[in-house]
């Protein structure tokens with residue numbers, strides 16, 4: 001179906017008065033904008049909040065963290081998720097983002113990225129994704145009819161994963177793999193003078209994901225009276241890991257925790273380019289690490305080429321004392337069933353975090369931490 005933009009969008013949203021862009025490479029600070037890479041070094045950018053000590057936290061859901069989020073004149077969703085103690089692994093708590101409205105943590109991402117586009121005067125975007133990211137934008141388009149037009153590019157093999165189709169979504173199905181589909185989407189955006197959603201570089205997406213960690217930290221401390229020792233996250237680009245590190249440092253500054261948790265990241269054996277690069281202690285992804293046609297049960301993390309994000313992910317994993325882990329299909333099946341027994345519906349990607357916790361159970365003995373259940377639907 002074709003979409004016809006009318007130029008109408010939510011006009012009153014502003015870039016926040018207290019959040020500024022800060023380069024993750026060279027630390028240069030610049031005002032918030034819709035350009036997503038550092039003007040000096042092209043590095044990735046995060047949001048920095050110089051007045052964090054004045055931040056107030058009231059209510060529930062994402063809006064509770066509004067003083068640590070980048071937009072003014074906007075009410076964020078009050079959707080939130082539970083933190084559940086597991087019975088099969090001592091000291092492990094599951095952050096269940098599968099309960100969010102889209103069934104996935106990416107709900108949080110579009111909940112900030114969409115209004116950021118509106119604040120920047122943009123109401124039509126191009127996105128390439130194997131599922132959950134696109135779904136979160138489609139959901140936003142459905143929630144705010146007429147304010148967001150989304151062109152979704154998806155490989156034919158993943159078409160079945162796209163949900164929340166509505167009159168404001170234009171679906172472009174390709175015959176190519178995910179990497180090529182991404183290139184097709186970029187070319188389409190350029191040809192039609194449209195914005196892409198920015199992928200890994202879009203800091204607003206990461207600000208959304210950050211709320212999962214802030215929420216989990218508050219819940220963990222309330223339930224345990226102590227700081228979490230580690231977090232485990234399944235990764236494709238690893239965007240959530242960068243978001244987590246922002247959340248950790250902000251929680252430390254606020255005095256919610258007394259140390260930075262270790263960031264443990266997990267991929268499935270059939271698509272583990274970051275694990276391979278780390279195993280050989282390489283600071284960058286090489287040609288041999290890349291999976292051009294990745295396969296595996298955990299569809300949400302089938303990203304074969306994380307060249308752009310890997311150096312940032314590696315830095316977080318190393319500086320927090322975390323590690324890279326890979327898990328097998330059998331481990332994923334077992335974890336999914338074990339979580340289901342505890343009434344936690346996890347997609348295979350989310351189940352990978354449980355597999356990692358189980359694999360590391362001797363090493364993590366006596367420690368306590370959180371596994372991120374990022375989604376409920378495969």
Ligand SMILES: [Zn+2]
Pocket residue numbers: 023024025026027028038039040041042043
């Ligand atoms: Zn820079």
